[in-house]
Amino acid sequence: MSTAPITRTRSEGSPPAPPRAAVIIAVLVFSAFVMILNETIMSVALPALIADLDITARTAQWLTSGFLLTMAVVIPMSGSLLQRFPVRGVFVGSMSLFCAGTLVCALAPGFAVLLAGRILQACGTAVMVPLLMTTVMTLVAAERRGQTMGTISIVIAVAPAVGPTLSGFILGALNWRWMFWIVLPIALLALAAGLVWLRVADEREQPAPIDPASVPLSAIAFAGLVFGLSELGGHGGRGVPAWIPLTVGAVAMVVFGARQVRLQRADRALLDLRPFTYRRFSVSVGLVIIGFMGLFGAIIMVPLYVQDVLGRSALVAGLITLPGGLLMGLAGPIVGRIYDRHGARLLVVPGSVLLCLSLCGFALLSETTPLWELVGLQTIMMLGLSLMFTPLMTDALGALPERLYSHGSAIMTTLQQVAGAAGTALFVTVMARASVSGGAPDMPGVHAAFVAAAVISVTAVAAAFFTAARPAEAVVAG
Numbered sequence: 001m002s003t004a005p006i007t008r009t010r011s012e013g014s015p016p017a018p019p020r021a022a023v024i025i026a027v028l029v030f031s032a033f034v035m036i037l038n039e040t041i042m043s044v045a046l047p048a049l050i051a052d053l054d055i056t057a058r059t060a061q062w063l064t065s066g067f068l069l070t071m072a073v074v075i076p077m078s079g080s081l082l083q084r085f086p087v088r089g090v091f092v093g094s095m096s097l098f099c100a101g102t103l104v105c106a107l108a109p110g111f112a113v114l115l116a117g118r119i120l121q122a123c124g125t126a127v128m129v130p131l132l133m134t135t136v137m138t139l140v141a142a143e144r145r146g147q148t149m150g151t152i153s154i155v156i157a158v159a160p161a162v163g164p165t166l167s168g169f170i171l172g173a174l175n176w177r178w179m180f181w182i183v184l185p186i187a188l189l190a191l192a193a194g195l196v197w198l199r200v201a202d203e204r205e206q207p208a209p210i211d212p213a214s215v216p217l218s219a220i221a222f223a224g225l226v227f228g229l230s231e232l233g234g235h236g237g238r239g240v241p242a243w244i245p246l247t248v249g250a251v252a253m254v255v256f257g258a259r260q261v262r263l264q265r266a267d268r269a270l271l272d273l274r275p276f277t278y279r280r281f282s283v284s285v286g287l288v289i290i291g292f293m294g295l296f297g298a299i300i301m302v303p304l305y306v307q308d309v310l311g312r313s314a315l316v317a318g319l320i321t322l323p324g325g326l327l328m329g330l331a332g333p334i335v336g337r338i339y340d341r342h343g344a345r346l347l348v349v350p351g352s353v354l355l356c357l358s359l360c361g362f363a364l365l366s367e368t369t370p371l372w373e374l375v376g377l378q379t380i381m382m383l384g385l386s387l388m389f390t391p392l393m394t395d396a397l398g399a400l401p402e403r404l405y406s407h408g409s410a411i412m413t414t415l416q417q418v419a420g421a422a423g424t425a426l427f428v429t430v431m432a433r434a435s436v437s438g439g440a441p442d443m444p445g446v447h448a449a450f451v452a453a454a455v456i457s458v459t460a461v462a463a464a465f466f467t468a469a470r471p472a473e474a475v476v477a478g
Contacts (some may be wrong), residue, residue: 001102016206017138018053021139022137023197024137024139024182024197025132025135025139025140025148025151025200027190027193027194027197027198028091028131028132028135028194028198029132029152029155030127030190030193030196031091031095031128031187031190031191031193032096032128032129032152032155032157032159033068033158033159034098034159034183034186034190035098035121035124035128035185035187036125036129036155036159036163037162037166037183038098038102038121038125038157038163038183039067039125039159039163040163040299041166041167041179041183041465042063042064042067042118042167042179043162045167045171045176045179045282046061046064047062048171048176049063049114049176052110052175052176052467053114054146055111055388056062059111059412060111061113062115063115063118065227066115066118066119066122067118067119067121067122067381068122068226068417068420068421069223069226069227070118070119070122070123070126071122071125071126071417072222072223072225072226072414072417072418072421073126073218073219073222073223074122074123074126074127075126075127075130075222075410075413075414075417076218076222076270076271076410076411076414077215077218077270077271077410078126078127078131078406078409078410078413079130079270079271079272079406079407079408079409079410079411080210080269080270080271080280080406080407081127081471082131082134082406082410083258083406084147084210086377087131087135087198088194088198090127090131090450091128091131091194091198092191092194093124093127094124094125094127094128094131095124095125095128095187095190095191095194096124096191097120097121097124097220098120098121098123098124098125098187099124099184099187099188099191100120101118101119101120101121101122101123101124102117102121102180102183102184102187103117103180103184104116104117104178105117105118105121105177105180106181106184113339117180125170126337127196129152129155129409129413130406130410130413132152132155132403133149133152133393133397133409133413134406134409136148136152137397137398137402137405137409138402138405138410142398142471143457143471144340145197145336145340145394145398146335146336146337146338146339146340146390146394146471147333147336147337147339147340148336149336149390149393149394150332150333150334150335150336150337150339151332151333151336152302152332152390154244154298158325158326158329162252162322162325164317165318165319165322166179167179167318167320168218168313168315168319169315170182172315186356187321203364203376211259211263211268211269211270211272213259214256214259214260214263214269214270214271214475215270216260217252217255217256218256218270218271220248220249220252221249221250221252221253221255221256222244222249222253222414222417222418223249224246224248224249224250224252224253225245225246225249225250225253225418225421226244226249226417226418226421227245227249228242228243228244228245228246228247228249229242229249229392229418229421229422229424229425230385231245232477243332257273260272260273260347261273268393271402271407271410271411272407272472273406273407273411274404275396275400275404275407275408275411276411278399278400279399280395280396280398280399280401280467281396281397281399281408282467283394283463283466283467284393284395284396284399284467285342285396285411285412285415286457286463287348287352287388287392287460287463287464287467288388288389288392288393288396288412288415288416289415289416289418289419290419290456290457290459290460290463291385291388291389291392291418291460292419292420292423293419293420293422293423293426293453293456294355294359294381294423294453294456294457294460295381295385295420295423296419296420296421296423296424297423297424297427297449297453298322298359298378299360299424300423300424300427300428301360301362301427301428301431301446301449301450302320302321302362302374302378303317303318304431304441304446305365305374305446306320306371308441308442309367309441309442309446310367310369310371311372311445316371320371320374320375320378321378323375323378323379324375324378324379324380324381324382324383325382325416326343326344327379327382327383327386328382328383328386329384331386332386334388335347335386335387335390336390336391336394337392339390339391339395339471340471341471342470342471343395343467343468343469343470343471344392344394344395344467344468344469344471345464345465345467345468345469346385346469347387347388347390347391348388348391348392348464348467349461349464349465350384350387351383351384351385351386351387351388351464351465352384352388352457352460352464353384353461354380354381354383354384354387355381355384355385355388355457355460356454356457356458356460356461357380357384358377358378358380358381358384359381359453359454359457360454360457361380362377362381362450362453362454363447363450363451363453363454365443365446365447365450366443374383388460388464389395391467392467393412394471395467395468395471396408396412397409398471399414426452427449427450427452427453428449430445430449430452431445431446431448431449432445433445433448434447434448434449
């Protein structure tokens with residue numbers, strides 16, 4: 001097989017990407033799948049880590065919070081990185097960091113080293129999804145982007161669904177270190193595949209130097225917001241009051257945004273905010289935020305309901321999410337093909353309705369609800385999200401000129417992280433305040449949290465009618 005590089009196409013109506021493009025995208029999808037699988041694999045492992053490492057629950061929670069904070073810091077920089085370095089170089093650096101972090105976690109003698117390994121993993125993971133989105137947009141002709149972007153839903157949906165289930169199986173038979181030993185050879189295989197097959201000829205203009213003030217401002221802004229939301233959601237126990245990091249993050253965000261607006265006039269912004277000047281992008285990203293709030297809210301609330309209200313095991317809680325995640329991944333390419341022909345609105349409107357109906361169904365749960373009904377509601381929700389995410393992501397990025405693809409994908413991925421933290425914080429806070437058992441998960445608290453989610457989903461139904469009725473056309477860079 002030839003190893004000649006593929007040149008990015010720019011013109012509208014360009015021919016379908018050559019066969020090697022499919023191989024490149026497959027390598028990136030597989031790599032991102034492994035990374036995001038690792039992001040959620042820790043969700044049911046914290047009790048085992050608390051016992052084995054002799055640490056408190058608050059300390060153990062930093063294995064998740066530290067990962068999310070690192071993602072929040074690195075992702076906004078990914079747009080600038082993708083404009084400055086070749087795709088192959090970014091991929092190799094990303095996967096190498098992830099593999100190194102996985103090895104450190106597997107060998108960690110204690111909590112501090114384990115946390116360092118998780119931070120290394122997060123540094124690699126943060127760049128991969130923007131890299132995948134940007135590569136799809138630059139290698140695939142406009143009329144086929146929906147179908148190809150549908151493959152990304154496999155990463156977004158199936159990996160988070162499989163992670164808790166896989167973790168439950170591993171912990172049922174093996175030590176927690178095997179969660180990393182099993183992932184490591186798969187990650188190394190992805191790295192090897194990228195070294196062999198990832199050849200993309202980049203057409204980048206000479207980038208301006210990175211603004212030194214923007215990097216710390218970005219880190220403080222996004223880390224402050226995510227950490228504050230995590231504390232607000234009850235992850236931190238008796239830690240720093242949530243309003244302090246939220247205030248610091250919000251102020252830094254205003255300063256960061258103002259600086260980027262000024263710098264982007266000379267194309268020197270770390271994170272170019274001009275994608276928000278495109279209506280399709282703004283509407284689509286807003287709906288993605290609402291969808292991710294509902295998704296992450298369900299990810300945190302359903303296991304709490306299954307384990308604390310129904311009294312079932314962590315493995316059962318993980319298995320309940322599996323059918324819906326698998327369905328969402330399988331539906332992605334089909335939804336993408338429909339988008340290529342008919343546009344976003346035909347899919348997003350019924351998708352938002354299914355999301356709303358499923359969350360209303362969650363609000364009607366009780367102590368005697370059978371598991372099959374819970375699985376059905378979860379599956380309906382994931383089907384609704386599958387009808388939303390692929391068209392929205394494709395329409396958002398398809399509305400941008402090529403020079404803004406990397407920044408648009410970085411913005412979208414960053415806001416997904418913030419939305420996940422916000423959804424988790426909101427629903428856990430509502431649950432704790434409505435609980436009649438001193439803040440512990442119980443039926444009144446879970447009911448109140450799902451009512452809040454259902455109310456938010458009504459906004460998605462209304463906003464869905466503002467999505468475009470036809471597919472986004474290729475936009476010539478300019």
